[in-house]
Amino acid sequence: MARITSVDIYAIALPLLRPFIIAYDTFREMPTILVRLETDEGIVGYGEATPDEHVTGETYWSTIEVIKHHLGPAVLGENPFSIERIHEKMNQKVKGVPAAKAAIDIACHDLMGKLAGQPLYRLLGGPSHDKLVIPYVMSILAPEVMAEEAKAAVAEGYRTLKLKVGTDVSTDIARVQAVREAVGPAIRLRVDVNQGWGYTAETLQALKHLKASGIDWIEQPVHADDLDGMADIRSKTTIPVMVDEGLLGDKEMRQIIQKNAADWINIKLMKCGGLYPAVRLIHQAEMARIRTQIGSMVESAVATAAGAHLSLAKKNVWSNEMVGPRMFAKDVAAFPIEGDCIKLSESPGLGIDVNEELLTVLTRFHVKLA
Structure with missing residues (x-):
């Protein structure tokens, strides 16, 4: 049975083609955080947290810290299919912080699809x-x-x-x-x-x-x-x-x-x-x-x-x-x-191939938990 053995956190920022202007802010780039989970079988799943302090109270750096110190350690050793248990553990660790929890959740679902050999839908x-x-x-x-x-x-x-x-x-x-x-x-x-x-x-x-x-x-x-x-x-x-x-x-x-x-x-x-x-x-x-x-x-x-x-x-x-x-x-x-x-693909999990070389170039800060 698959177990999560490592958690990587990548703090990145994606350049926008043009400024994104809404009622409460203007964005010229989009700060976001990718999470990479790997199992003992070498299967990799990706998730993402894009926090918005105006909506959930989470900031870019607070999200990194809460994944690093609380949610990442909580998921180590878990079977990604145990998604209800994983959410319960995360909720016991920290109240709220939904974007941070979404990163772990999405990565677990990506792993589930890959382990089952099925697209996530x-x-x-x-x-x-x-x-x-x-x-x-x-x-x-x-x-x-x-x-x-x-x-x-x-x-x-x-x-x-x-x-x-x-x-x-x-x-x-x-x-x-x-x-x-x-x-x-x-x-x-x-x-x-x-x-x-x-x-x-x-x-x-x-x-x-x-x-x-x-x-x-x-x-x-x-x-x-x-x-x-x-x-x-x-x-x-x-x-x-x-x-x-x-x-x-x-x-x-x-x-x-x-x-x-x-x-x-x-x-x-x-x-x-x-x-x-x-x-x-x-x-x-x-x-x-x-x-x-x-x-x-x-x-x-x-x-x-x-x-x-x-x-x-x-x-x-x-x-x-x-x-x-x-x-x-x-x-x-x-x-x-x-x-x-x-046009979603039939590839397992999220059905996308993360360009890890580009991810390295875009990364401002990286943490590995194992």
Whole structure:
């Protein structure tokens, strides 16, 4: 029976093709942490932690330290198939820190697939969808600049655009209206505020103006901890409402269901702790008739592949945003995107080949536990 015998931690930063601008931050590169687990049989699995201090309270360096001192030692000697036991051990060691736990979880799932000789989506339930379509994600820019970028994205073949907004409401309305006018009525638009509007009244005013723009949903317009506000907005608009930053794990999921606070939830492996807890959230949402999207913290091919396998396997995942690899100038592995569709391979586990030479070049800090 396979046992995990070593844990490698790689602190890296991936260069972005262009700055990524959202309501609460601007990223010019994406700091991330890769975890490499190896078994006594020489099988290797990769995982990833992409922490966001604005969402889960984890920083880049705190994540490295918690894996180094707590989660990495906890997983040594374990069978990667004992995923419930591994999560229980991690939870006993440290409360919270979901991105750090996601790195271990994803690496264990990669090992499971490789040990079973199966692509990960088959271990998660088999294919539930014929294809995985991704949106084009747009940073916050001037309305006329976003309109031109939207036209270029549509010319490249994208049929769905996700617009980042969250500054002042009037300019955000102009952004959405400019993009809709530029691309016409057939292109799907999704609007993500990233908590930027903050208050219910502002959101309801904005949605009155945005109704004519035909958006698929409004995502996290108010503060993450204001589920009452989300419920109020949902009760007063016909535009679907999505909770993102307001959902971390089971506690928030129960509250969302109790308060009728969402039509959609955005599940991110970095917010909930990996694939194992994400599956639980998907099933809870399905019972409550809430649709789910698998989102991304703009992750490398490693965590992106994990999210894509989950998206393919679960019927209640209606949308995914596995767009990270499209945003990087360099990545640790090739990721199979053709046009606006993900084409997962039949290779075991995550189905990607990490370029270990490039990983060495990108690494700023390396720790090995054995």
